[in-house]
Amino acid sequence: MFSKFNKKIKDISSPQEKSIKKNNTSNILEEPSKDGNKSKESSLEKRFESDTTQTKSPPDTLHDTNPKTSNSLGSLNDPSAIMNSAIGDKSQHLLFEIEQIPDKTIKPVIDFNNNSVSYPILSKIGQSSDNTLFLDDLVTDGTLKRQVHEKLIICPDHPDKFSSSVKLYCPGCNSVNVEKLNLYEHKKCGFITENLVHDFSNPNNSECPSCGKKIIDFKKEIRIPAMWHQCIDCKEKFDNAIIKMFCRKHEHDFDINSGRFVTTYSYQLRDHDAPITSDEELMRDDLITLLNNLNFSAEFTVLVKGKSGNHHKIPIYATNNSNGESIAVFMDYDTEISQSKINSILIPILDIDPKHTMLISSLEAKEDVKPLAKQYGIQIISDSKRSKIIEQVDEFISKNYPKPGEPIES
Ligand SMILES: [Zn+2]
Ligand SMILES: [Zn+2]
Ligand SMILES: [Zn+2]
Incomplete structure (x- = not known):
């Protein structure tokens, strides 16, 4: 940690870096002319190209949130209480519950006595445990992915009875x-x-x-x-041996080929550990370099411990070197930012409570998403050009964390 800090100081004070930084600052203050824009862009690109090697850090580093900068949201020990007090929305509460499951998948429970399929997790959020429509709605909006869990062979004469078994005959x-x-x-x-x-x-x-x-x-x-x-x-x-199916409730055999199927489904959280694209990787490296140059310690794929005690994987997590305030950066690079993406971000940010949250995308966010993002203080930054995104992030951070001697913009 200490040697890394030294290295960063060294990098910042290198003459080449200083001159580029100076260029960049003066460009931002100027009224943007066509030519000025162009040179600003190329200097930014150069700056980040030359810097990317220093930003590699081990993934999955453990971080605790700084208690001094955290606002209290509900009970500290009960994650459900945090969610209940912070957001009343049941689907967001459900996502929070799914996050706690290791494979992020809701599996059906089959009751052979009552011939029903249920999802007990639904009762945790005040829904009936057999309300599959609730889950299917989350499939429609792209939050969950539905997969075939099991195909039960059931009696063709009594398809409402699930319980059947295999019998062998001489x-x-x-x-x-x-x-x-x-x-x-x-x-x-x-x-x-x-x-x-x-x-x-x-x-x-x-x-x-x-x-x-x-x-x-x-x-x-x-x-x-x-x-x-x-x-x-x-x-x-x-x-x-002759293999027959046996209808347990009505105690009769039926041919295995005449049996009907009952399909049960499991529901998995989408985008769980989605592979990162090369564009996203470049964006990530550029952002880390920028944050490190703006007096932050930034790392990618950081496991951050929330108030509930659970850990959340944050794509980029940066802590201010002066006051310990944190910034969580999420990316949804090649897809239009949707409500379900915002929902999935809400879970970690409500638990971790960073000072600022940014959501980076190459595509403009949907209109209906913007008010929701605003409500939870999520700063959406989108542009098709990587350099433009870096520019906007730079402006946002410089506004909130002015260098000594610079006036605070309003
Ligand atoms: Zn039967
Ligand atoms: Zn026999
Ligand atoms: Zn032997």
Whole structure:
């Protein structure tokens, strides 16, 4: 940490850097003429090209938010309370709950007695746990992704009953009294036996009757060279047992091919660890360089601990070297900023409570998104040109963190 700090001071005070910085400042103060704009852009680009090597830092660094700069939002220990007091919106609360699940996926729970599919997480946000329409709405707006979780085979005559099982019949006498039969081979000594004679899978029979060695790892030491079934009633041995489905509620068989399907779905948070594009990577490097030059310590992909105790992955997190105030920077580079993107940002920023939040995009945000962003103090910065974005970020930060001797713009 200390050596990095030294390095940064060294970089800033290099003569080349100083002159570029000076150029840049004077350009911003000038009325923009066509030519002036052009030279400003190229000098900015040059500045960031020459600097990108210093910005690499280890990803996933742990940071604690500075308690001095945090405003209190609800109870410090209950993440749900933070969400409830800060935003009443149920979908945002749900996103917060999904964030706490390791694979960010809501899975269905099937109740075979009541023949229902439910999502218990919904009851946490005051919704009925079988309200799949609520989840489907979040799929429509792009927040969640729906995936097939399971295909249950159910009775064609009683499709409202989910509970069915597989039954095996003897092909000779049609009895269900069928036993599984297989051979075991002790790999080490070559001893072969039927499972009804010596069942190696039973832990009490772990000693080989032939060589006397103890079997410690059944899967590794025992081979199953053959497997079939035997009918206990007619004693016939066969490997083509008749397989039927059994409707448990109404106690009758049905053919597996006549069975109907019930499809259950899981819902996963979208953009979970989306791969970063090369444009986004360049943007990220430029932003980190800029922030470091403006008296911030900036790093990318930082895990920041929020008031709830949960960690949030922030694309760029910068802390002011003088007063410890923090800036969280999010990027939605090649997509139009949508309401669901704002929703996904709200969760970490309400918990971390940075002084400033920026959302960077190469595309203009949708009109309906702007008031929402404004409400939560999210500064949307968008432009198709990378250098223009850097310029806007530079202006925004310089306005909020003037260098000594510079007047505060209003
Ligand atoms: Zn049935
Ligand atoms: Zn039989
Ligand atoms: Zn043996």
